[in-house]
Amino acid sequence: MTWKRRVLKVVKWGFITGLVLTLVGIAGFIYLYKTTDIPEPNAELLTNATFVYYDDGETELGRFATQFRDSLTYEEMPQNIKDAVVAAEDQSFWTNSGIDPKGILRAVFNNASGGSQQGASTITQQYVKILYLTQERSYERKVKEAILSLKIQREYSKEQVLTGYLNTIYFGRGAYGIEAAADVYFNKKAADLTLRETAVLASVLNNPNGLDPADGKAVRLELKGRYEYVLGAMASEGYITDEDAEQARRKLPKFPEQDVEDSYGGQTGHALTLIKNQVLGLTNAETDAPFTEEEIDGGGLRITTTLTSKAMKAAEEGVEEVRPKGFPGAKDLHLAAATVEPGTGALRGFYAGQDFLDSQLNWAVAGGQAGSTFKPFAVAAGLKQGFALKDTFDGNSPYEIEGTDDEVENQGDEDYGSAVSLTSATENSINTAFIDLTIAMDDGPESIIETAESMGIPPAKAKRRGAYGIPTSSPGLEPVTGVALGSQTVSPINMANGYATVANEGVAADVHVISKVVNKAGDVLYEHKVTDERAISADIASDVSYAMQQVTEAGSGTRANLDDGRPIAGKTGTATKDGGAVSSSWFVGYTPQLSTAVMMVRGVGNGQLDDWVPSSEDGVDGYFGGNYPAKTWKAIMERDLEGVDPEDFPEPAFVDGEAPSDGHAPYTPPPAPSTTRQPPKTPSIDPNPPTSEPTQDPSPTQEPPPTQEPPPTSPPEPPETSTPPEPPQTSAPPTSPPAPAPPAGPPNPRERSRSPRRRPSRTRRAPAVR
Known part of the structure; x- marks a missing residue:
């Protein structure tokens, strides 16, 4: 056989082999095309960011996102960005069949030779790879990509493909899609992008991690080269004129300064965590089921909250202004605050105690x-049962609880007399008087808890139905004799809402932070309806408010008074744990417009505050609720009430019902002896009872108990004490024996209480707080 015949034979068989292989390849491709179904899209690429807003529904507070994306329709996308991406990524997009045969062949040869995969994929292929496949670099994936691209091309229009691509492609900085990219690079909507800005984004998507203009001059120089290419391609394709391209080429657009703060830093993380938890407990009207995390993180919801940027800023700045600093372990001190609007229960602001990045525990x-x-x-429970502010209770210390080995003492073991008015007991925070009140009531502990719950304090354990509060429980709220002294755990949010009921003349509203939830189309999925209910009568509310006004006028809360002189009411509180160490310190107060609670704790919430928190500049112990908490309350409310007109509280009603037990009638001093030479002596005056209540003789049914010492006829001498004395209150009529008149000086936060203590021979000490 001649060599020519041999060559012809090799060519023949080579042709036949090639033809067979081609036919087999075509047949295989047809088979794969027919047997390959379009898979479910990658779930995260169908998500949209959920945006969270302040109460105005416009100012963004934060967002939830599996991937930060906010999808647009084709019509909502600016024409410049569509033209720029097509010119830069796939100039034949509008005419090709959805695949790039050259790119497929290049992938085959590069994989066979061990080289790196090169580009040249169409927009359709890139979209398929993102939406349905993985980033794996292999021949098999490239073939599958081509098959799916052909199928997508037949099932979807070019406009649908381009829309999907521009909503899913990654632009860097955590942004997926053109709307998110416009936000993170230029702080604007995609519809508002300029030609220069669209050319930058079309350039960046080619290499999101390598062309971010925030990464320095060298990167900007590289970006400038790609940017000029995109503008030139747009001009050559006829999307813009050469003049427009030349003018835009001169310089890159201005880039707003990038916010490098973590999106969850400061109080934002605390707010978003609280908001998510609250939304999870709501029902989606569209599905008639609770919202899910998937809906929140990727459902494109729009959540409007009750929070205001003013109140959030006021809380943070107020805490930081007053917080003691520079002492050992100061970072372990947590000052938390919450502000609630009376009448609506809307949570307007809070401070969690620290930056979210430092600790995720929200002390509010x-x-x-x-x-x-x-x-x-x-006080409210006692008035409901028929007692009055002028009624008197045992203010001496200690108070022995009949039938038990327990006894309760006042701060400093101070005696206030055997018959102090309920007003005085509140003003001076007399523990023994409140124990006497509780025992004198019908089912006192239960009645106090019932009243507190009706006013907005959640029960010890959350109820499955009708749960309210943030959170929905108050651990330790049990019907014990010392319940009024406050051993139970209550959140500042719920405490602020409970006091807001008094500010709202006795009508309680459920505290809430979610105002409205809508989907991306604007359909309302949830909208809060204010639910309120009368908890106590308006007259009782005015009397409780009157008693708390005395706390801020002359009692332990004077440091909370606002500079503009507007009326305020409030109460200090200091709790002790087993062993007597102070574990928390409070001031809760309100005006008719806002109610705010401030709490100070240490470490994990029960660390010792006394002998640790430094005294203030005026020498008052740092742990008292009338010190840092009261001053923090003032700093917050000064900011929050700026520009808000002052309002007065209702006048006290001085309700006086049918008391449930005897022995608590108002004290009336006996007439002073008189002579023919001297005028009668003026009766001694109790500085604490209501100012407008007339003096009354004790009724026969309200005599002091036989075991109780008769009331003194003149003010007792003030006992020696190591704590700074309270300033006297100077305007009140005589209805009960006067409290000791202390010397002038800084107000003493006499709110620290001790639990029943143990006497070696006959008593036992039990932890108690107030």
Whole structure:
């Protein structure tokens, strides 16, 4: 056989082999095309960021996102960005069949030779790879990509493909899609992008991690080269004129300064965590089921909250202004605050105690032992049962609880007399008087808890139905004799809402932070309806408020008074744990417009505050609720009430019902002896009872108990004490024996209470707080 015949034979068989292989390849491709179904899209690429707003529904507070994306329709996308991406990525997009045969062959040869994969994929192929496949670099994936691209091309229009691509492609900085990219690079909507800005984004998507203009001059220089290419391609394709391209080439657009702060830093992380938890407990009207995390993180929801940027800023700045600093372990001190609007229950602002990046524990929600801030609920309960502010209770210390080995003492073991008015007991935070009140009531502990719950304090354990509060429980809220002294754990949010009921003349509203939830189309999925209910009568509310006004006028809360002189009411509180160490310190107060609670705790919430928190400049112990908490309350409310007109509280009603037990009638001093030579002596005056209540003789049914010492006829001498004395209150009529008249000086936060203590021979000490 001649060599020519041999060559012809090789060519023949080579042709036949090639033809067979080609036919087999075509047949295989047809088979794969027919047997390959379009898979489910990668779930995260169908997500949209959920945006969270302040109460105005416009100012963004934060967002939830599996991937930060906010999808647009084709019509909503600016024409410049569509033209720029097509010119830069796939100039034949509008005419090709969805695949790039050259790119497929290049992938085959590069994989066979061990080289790196090169580009030249169409927009359709890139979209398929993103939406359905993985970033694996292999021949098999490239073939599958081509098959799916052909199928997508037949099932979807070019406009649909380009829309999907521009909504899913990654632009860097955590942004997926053109709307998110416009936000993170230029702080604007995609619809507002200029030609220069669209050319930058079309350039960046080619290499998101390598062309970010925030990465320095060298990167900007590289970006400039790609940017000029994109503008030139747009001009050559006829999307813009040569003049427009030349003018835009001269310089890159201005880039706003990038916010490098973590999106969850400061109080934002605390707010978003609180908001997510609250939304998870709501029902989606569209599905008639609770919202899910998937809906929140990727459902494109729009959540409007009750929070205001003013109140959030006021809380943070107020805490930081007053917080003691520079002492050992100062980072372990947590000052938390919450502000609630009376009448609506809307949470307007809070401070969690620290930056979210330092600790994710929100002390405005976690709370602490309430201490004496719980006493106003006991006042309300007592008035409901028929007692009056002028009625008297045992203010001497210690108070022995009949039938037990327990006894309760006042701060400094101070005696206030055997018959002090309920007003005085509140003003001076007299523990023994509140124990006497509780025992004198019908089912006192239960009544106090019932009243507190009706006013907005959640029960010890959350109820499955009708749960309210943030959080929905108050651990330790049990019907014990010392419940008014506050050993239970209550959150500042719930405490602020409980006091807001008094500010709202006795009508309680459920505290809430979610105002409205809508989907991306604007359909309302949830909208809060204010639910309120009368908890106490308006007259009782005015009397409770009157008693708390005395706390801020002359009692332990004077440091909370606002510079503009507007009326305020409030109560200090300091709780002690087993062993007597102070574990929490409070001031809770309100005006008719806002109610704010401030709590101070240490470490994990029960660290010792006394002998640790430094005294203030005026020498008052740092742990008192009337010190840092009261001053923090003032700093917050000064900011929050700026520009808000002052309002007065209702006048006290001085309700006086049918008391449930005897022995608590107002004290009336006996007439002073008189002679023919001297005028009668003026009766001694109790500085604490209501100013407008006339003097009354004790009724026969309200005599002091036989075991009680008769009331003194003149003010007792003030006992020696190591704590700074309270300033006297100077305007009140005589209805009960006067409290000791202390010398002038800084107000003493007499709110620290002690639990029943143990006497070696006959008593036992039990932890108690107030």
